[in-house]
Amino acid sequence: MTVGFIGLGSQGGPMAQRLIEAGHPVMLWARRPDSLAPYRHSGATFADSVTALGAACAIVAVCVVDDAGVEAICADLIPAMASGGIIIIHSTIHPRTCTGLADQAAARGISLVDAPVSGGGGGAATGTLTVMLGGDADVVAKVTPLLRAFAGTIVHLGDVGAGQNAKLINNALMAAHMALAHNALEAADAIGVDRAALAELVKVSSGRSFGFDVYARQPSVGAFAHGAKLLAKDVGLLGEVMGDAPSFAVLRDTAHPYLDLVAHSAAA
Secondary structure, eight states: EEEEEEEEETTHHHHHHHHTTTTOOOEEESHHHHHHHHHHHTTOEEEEEEHHHHHHHEEEEESSHHHHHOOOOOOOOHHHTTTTTTEEEEOOOOOHHHHHHHHHHTEEEEEEEEOOEESHHHHHHHTOEEEEEEEEEEHHHHHHHHHTEEEOOOOOSTTTTHHHHHHHHHHHHHHHHHHHHHHHHHHHHHTTTTHHHHHHHHSSSOOHHHHHHHTTTOOGGGGGGGHHHHHHHHHHHHHHTTTHHHHHHHHHHHHHHHHHHHHHHHHH
């Protein structure tokens, strides 16, 4: 059963490579042909269009950046796939986008699951990603053996969209943790505590978080510009899902000043 993969960026690329190394027949498509160069001798095959890939594959994974990219790909993919096919959305996007695409796919007898991931390119390369699944339990069971090629933890959270909801909460927490880390180290500077020493201390103490570790290794505030842009997108999406819920307001008000600071520092 050939598995299609679209989206060979810093995270999707290692995910596709893990699928290839696990022995799955993999077909790739990329908007930029140079993105396929690393896979020329990998055993993967290549499609010249999304439509051609969809027609050849029973399962297709999509790992592009945003809602617009996912919708554009699915506009070609859904009509091309045969009934009984499965689409896996690894992108972090609005849950409503996933449910809408799932309805379009279902009209053609195709199943869709949302499966955003956490762990970055490093986690993909080492097979330790966390995959957050939303979709029908029977479909989830079918795709889980594939996901094990790059996942260390796989959690089924509910119907289509549930994986995205979980990922958005996770990323809002990440943004808030990095904001707290920024303020903690600023406080250290203000009261004369050695910043580098405190960073090493917290890494082995009760105040530690993954977000703190990421923040502490940035050479400057603006160095996290790319990551902050993605986190800001995801915090915004969670706001669209939750509205003015007090629990979201706390996350938003903690995260946004830091994310804005990163953006301004990078632009300066």
